[in-house]
Amino acid sequence: MITICIIEDIKDIQKGLKTIIESDSRLHLLHCFDNAEDAIELLPSLEPNVVITDINLPHKSGIDCVNEIKHNYPDIQFIMFTIYEDNDQVFEALKAGASGYILKNTTPIKIVEAILELYEGGSPMSPKIARKVLSSFNKSISNAVNELLSKREQEVLELLSKGFLYKEIADKLNITLSTVKRHLNHIYTKLQVQNKTEAVNKLYGKS
Template identity: 40%
Template sequence: MADFICVGIIEDDLLCRQAQENILNLSATFRLVGSWGDAESAILAMPEILPDILLVDIKLPGIDGIECIRRLKKSCPHTLFLVVTTSEEDEHVFEALRAGASGYLIKTDGLDALIAGIKEAWAGGAPLSRNIACKIVRHFNHFSGNVCNNQLTSREREIIVLLAGGQTYKEIAAQLSISVETTKKHIKNIYAKLEVHSRTEAVNKWRLPQK
């Protein structure tokens, strides 16, 4: 196993990209293996490079960062995608996570936060800027008072939030540090409690406001 984390960058702002490159090159923990100013160039190069983690801006010329993640998730399934952007729009946050992003960081948090986020993602975590984490909590708290949610254990509620975000069983297991089999058992219990037979039914019923 390599002693460093291979990192790629997709960032159209030259100064921002150079700052990210410099901070990575100054650390013995990372190896910069690719840096691009647009998604199209990265999509062509990625299958040959296969970085461990790819830093992706949302607002890019041509193909945007979310669509880039969506495409590369299929061709580079073992690469982790970490959004690094200025956008805090709800649509961008949730679409990026659904596309397969492992975390969502805001550029104004600074380069130290970026380095910490890369390490956290590589360790199996889901790094989120504080504002983004609060946004996600507020979003799902909107559903927290319904009867369905109150039937679930705290672990089951964690899992259904991740199911609603489009995470696979394997991704849920990794994020919660449990086995895939344990994840499946929890999901089976969720289906039984909500009296449903699929992910879509479970998420829709969980989200349904109660009268």
């Protein structure tokens, strides 16, 4: 079961998220916070798998929360909850250590899918934001790729680059074949490539 905390100051939105999470047996809601300050204090003891946080909060922002928690508790995964798809704040949140984001007008089914994807090692985000993250890094392209992809996506791409077949990758990482394919689709989208050759070239900074 995936344990979740919510940070959202608007009560109606917080209540809607709570209802979505509590209606799915795979998810377990630990706590709802109205502000980042309380979350920063209590999240380390709650140790949720996933934190869904608004960006714009009353005092400290959701980005501040990611900054303060993620460094010492890297296993806690943050997903930003925002009304903007292509926004500098989303970009800053990802750079701070968030693993993706959900739009506030997303359907309940898609919200649950994003949480599951995050828990399985993915990073739910739009191609536009992924492209912005990739192009922003002043390091080598290969380092930028590693910054953009989740740990699991990096593992899949590295095994692919070594010539492993999809089924072999699934067996090696102890995941299903469909999960491997889903990770590859996300990798292609984020790296703006069409096939595995282009993706591997990006990994090694060849294009």
